[in-house]
Amino acid sequence: VTCAARLVGAGETRYARRPTGSTTQELLAEAGGKALADAGLSWSEVDGLAVASFSLRPDHSIDLAWRLGLKLRWLMEDPHGGASALTMLQHASAAIGAGDARVVLLLAGDHLQGPDFRSLVNEFNVATRDELAPLSYGGPNALFALLMQRHMAKFGLTRETYGGVAVAQRRWATRNPGAVYRHTLSLDEYLAAPNVVPPLCRYDCVPLVTGADAVVLVAPDVHAQGVPVAVRGVVAHHNPDHQEGDGLITGLPDVARELKERTGRDPATCDIVSVYDDYSVMVLIQLVDLGLVSDGDIERYVRVELLERGRPVNTSGGQLSAGQAGAAGSMHGLVEAVRQLRMAADGRQVQGARSALVSGYGMVLYRYGACANAALLEAVP
Amino acid sequence: MTGVLVARCAGCGRLAFPAPLVCHRCGSDSWHSTRIDTGIVEEVAQVLHAVGGTSGAVTVGSVRLDDGPLVVARVVGDIEPGRQVRVTRTAGGICAGAIGEKGEQGASATCLS
Numbered sequence: 001v002t003c004a005a006r007l008v009g010a011g012e013t014r015y016a017r018r019p020t021g022s023t024t025q026e027l028l029a030e031a032g033g034k035a036l037a038d039a040g041l042s043w044s045e046v047d048g049l050a051v052a053s054f055s056l057r058p059d060h061s062i063d064l065a066w067r068l069g070l071k072l073r074w075l076m077e078d079p080h081g082g083a084s085a086l087t088m089l090q091h092a093s094a095a096i097g098a099g100d101a102r103v104v105l106l107l108a109g110d111h112l113q114g115p116d117f118r119s120l121v122n123e124f125n126v127a128t129r130d131e132l133a134p135l136s137y138g139g140p141n142a143l144f145a146l147l148m149q150r151h152m153a154k155f156g157l158t159r160e161t162y163g164g165v166a167v168a169q170r171r172w173a174t175r176n177p178g179a180v181y182r183h184t185l186s187l188d189e190y191l192a193a194p195n196v197v198p199p200l201c202r203y204d205c206v207p208l209v210t211g212a213d214a215v216v217l218v219a220p221d222v223h224a225q226g227v228p229v230a231v232r233g234v235v236a237h238h239n240p241d242h243q244e245g246d247g248l249i250t251g252l253p254d255v256a257r258e259l260k261e262r263t264g265r266d267p268a269t270c271d272i273v274s275v276y277d278d279y280s281v282m283v284l285i286q287l288v289d290l291g292l293v294s295d296g297d298i299e300r301y302v303r304v305e306l307l308e309r310g311r312p313v314n315t316s317g318g319q320l321s322a323g324q325a326g327a328a329g330s331m332h333g334l335v336e337a338v339r340q341l342r343m344a345a346d347g348r349q350v351q352g353a354r355s356a357l358v359s360g361y362g363m364v365l366y367r368y369g370a371c372a373n374a375a376l377l378e379a380v381p
Numbered sequence: 382m383t384g385v386l387v388a389r390c391a392g393c394g395r396l397a398f399p400a401p402l403v404c405h406r407c408g409s410d411s412w413h414s415t416r417i418d419t420g421i422v423e424e425v426a427q428v429l430h431a432v433g434g435t436s437g438a439v440t441v442g443s444v445r446l447d448d449g450p451l452v453v454a455r456v457v458g459d460i461e462p463g464r465q466v467r468v469t470r471t472a473g474g475i476c477a478g479a480i481g482e483k484g485e486q487g488a489s490a491t492c493l494s
Contacts, residue, residue, distance in 0.1 A: 127399045134474035135441055135455045138431025142441045143453065145426035196430045242405050244397075244450065366399065367443070367453060 005096040005231050006380065008224035009039025009216035010338040013109070015180050015209040015323040024055045024111045027212035029068060031328075032105050035214035038344075040225030041103060048074035048101030050092055052084035052108040052327040054120055064107075074101035082276045082362025083236070083371035084108060085213075085331035090234040090373065092217050102219045109212020110326025117208065127366045138197070140278075140364050141205060145197035147247045147368055148281040152199065154248060155298055159199060163190035164302035165280040166203040166320055171310070173317025175348035180207050180323040204280040209323030213331035215338055227342040228380040229356075233263045236373035239365075247368030250361055252289035255374045263376050265355075268292045270376065272340045272356040273311075274333025277318040282369075286359050287313070290374065312350045315340060334358050334375070341379040354379045384416040385468050385475055387449050396449040420446040422464050422477060425456050444468060444477050 011034025013027050014020075022030075028051065036043060049072055051061045061077040074095050078084040085108050092104040112120065121140065122133035137143075151157065167187055173179035185203065193201040217231070218224060235258045237251030259267045268291040275286040284302070287293055293301045305311040316322050316336040319329050337356035339345045359374040388400035392409025396417075403410050425442040442456040444466060452468070454477040460466060466477040 131399060131474060132453060134472065135453065136428075136431070136439050136473070137441050137453070137455075138428040138439070141430070142426050142428050145428075146424045146441070146443050146453075149424040149426070194430075197426050197428050242401075367451065 004220065005093045005217050006220055006228040007215050007231060007338050007377065008218050008226065008228050009035040009041065010335040011035035011038055011214045012178060012335050013211045015178060015211040015325055017180055017207060017209055019111065019113055020210060022111060024053055024109060025059065025064060025067060027109045027111055027210065028053065028064060028107045031109055031212035031214035032068065032107050035105065035216045038226065039216045041216060043069060045103050046070050046105045047072055048092060048095060048104030050076045050078065050088035050104060050106045052078045052088060052330060053110055054326050055110045055112055055116060074104065080363055080371050081327065082278060082330050082369065083360035083373050084327055085334050086234055086358065086360040086373040086375050087236065089217065089231065089334070089375055090236060093231050093234055096217065096219050102222055104217045106215050106217060106331070107212065108331040109328040111210045112208070112326050125365060131366065141197045141200055143364060143367060144279045144281065145200045148199050150246050151248055151281050151285070157299060159191060160187060161299050161302050162204055162280040163187050164307050165283050166190050168306040169314050169318045170321050172315045172348055173321030176316050176322060179317040179321045180209055181321045200279070203320065206278055206319040206324035206329070209325045211323065211325035211328055213328045213335045215331065215334060229338055229341045230378050230380050232265070232376040232378050233259050234373065234375040235259050235262070238372065239370045243366050243370065248285060250285060250289050250369065251372030252286055252359060252374060255372060256290045259374060259376050265376065267357045267374065267376055270355040270357040271312065271353045272315060272337055272350060273313045274337045274356065274358045275314065276330065276333060276359055276361040277314055277320050278324065278329065280320065282361060286361060290357065290359060315345065315348055315350060330360055330362065337377055341377060383467060383469050384418040385446065385452070385470050386414040387417050387446060388412045389415045398450045398452055417446045417449050417468065419465055419467055419480065420444040420477070422456065422460055422462055422466055423451070424462055425460065442477060
């Protein structure tokens with residue numbers, strides 16, 4: 001366990017609701033530079049690069065390496081949306097363990113505008129292009145509105161519970177100057193918000209932004225500044241049910257079980273939790289799948305743990321408050337967890353945070369997401 | 382032509398949509414297609430705001446085809462969950478409309494336009 005790769009830096013650009021004039025490549029470079037500065041490392045020390053972006057084309061990871069002036073021994077690109085950051089972390093940890101690289105920069109970000117979103121949602125995959133786009137379905141909101149209805153019916157929940165997720169995350173966001181929504185949100189405001197695709201309202205969905213995130217992963221003997229964060233485990237279970245279920249159970253129960261077996265630690269006991277929050281309903285599904293809702297009472301968990309006790313879940317405000325910068329959404333929760341464990345979360349710092357659980361979810365193949373992964377992180381004393 | 386073509390596994394008879402390449406149940410890579418005309422609506426959702434600002438509110442729904450898989454369809458007419466519907470493959474994707482002459486005409490008029 002002592003030879004685990006370590007996260008030693010994290011960075012994020014400003015998230016912007018409107019185009020800033022920066023290209024995707026420039027945003028990725030800015031986030032990477034911030035993460036390296038956080039680690040006290042220089043671009044010339046990087047020998048591995050991983051990138052996730054929907055808007056990099058026609059460039060690929062090697063084009064980015066060229067423009068970043070990197071000579072590399074290890075290189076990858078990942079297209080798996082909300083699961084991409086942890087997929088890259090899984091590969092990069094193995095690469096460092098194998099000696100293929102010593103200093104890996106993981107980048108994720110996007111600069112997407114209206115027409116880009118339309119083509120992204122209509123040509124997400126062959127099934128979407130052939131079966132969903134012709135319906136004028138308007139993007140994944142419609143699919144998650146159907147999923148949220150199933151979730152409400154299965155667990156007997158009302159909109160107040162989903163609103164509780166949005167309200168609790170917004171409380172954290174009021175202390176994150178990087179979040180695009182920082183004003184306090186009340187449950188009444190949530191309930192009165194405009195519908196997007198009922199039962200989804202505005203605050204069940206992420207605000208779309210441009211921006212990028214980055215982390216630096218190094219071999220244990222690389223000297224960097226600040227608290228190192230060991231990657232104790234990264235586990236994935238993708239396509240668990242062939243899209244033949246109801247979408248209310250992800251691959252994460254298997255992930256949590258395997259993480260516990262491999263690390264000897266129950267992931268549900270971590271001090272900090274970042275779950276992939278593209279929709280409020282997916283926060284609840286992942287918290288259950290990861291074993292955090294021990295009695296299965298979702299309504300109580302939201303009311304007591306999230307709202308009354310302020311349990312540290314998505315402490316940046318999550319994507320629901322901070323914004324979703326395309327593929328950077330997959331790395332946003334990882335960046336926040338690394339900041340918390342390195343005691344660099346400023347006004348929202350959770351005192352004594354030593355361990356973190358981060359999950360990824362995504363890639364709607366036809367009716368719901370198929371990818372799921374999670375990482376268990378621990379600050380090295 | 383009404384109905385929707387669904388893949389049937391030559392090995393185990395399982396129905397799947399969209400068509401797979403290999404059957405996860407029996408491992409066969411051989412598929413036939415079979416026509417299904419009706420199903421039951423499980424949920425519906427009215428799209429009031431679309432990503433990228435496409436115009437016009439549409440209603441989509443989950444429809445469990447008879448003997449078969451769940452599909453996402455455009456739902457035309459005032460149809461509530463639990464209703465049996467007729468499904469049709471159109472230029473606008475799979476459409477689900479009320480069973481009966483009036484509903485089918487309504488479905489065609491909306492989906493093919």
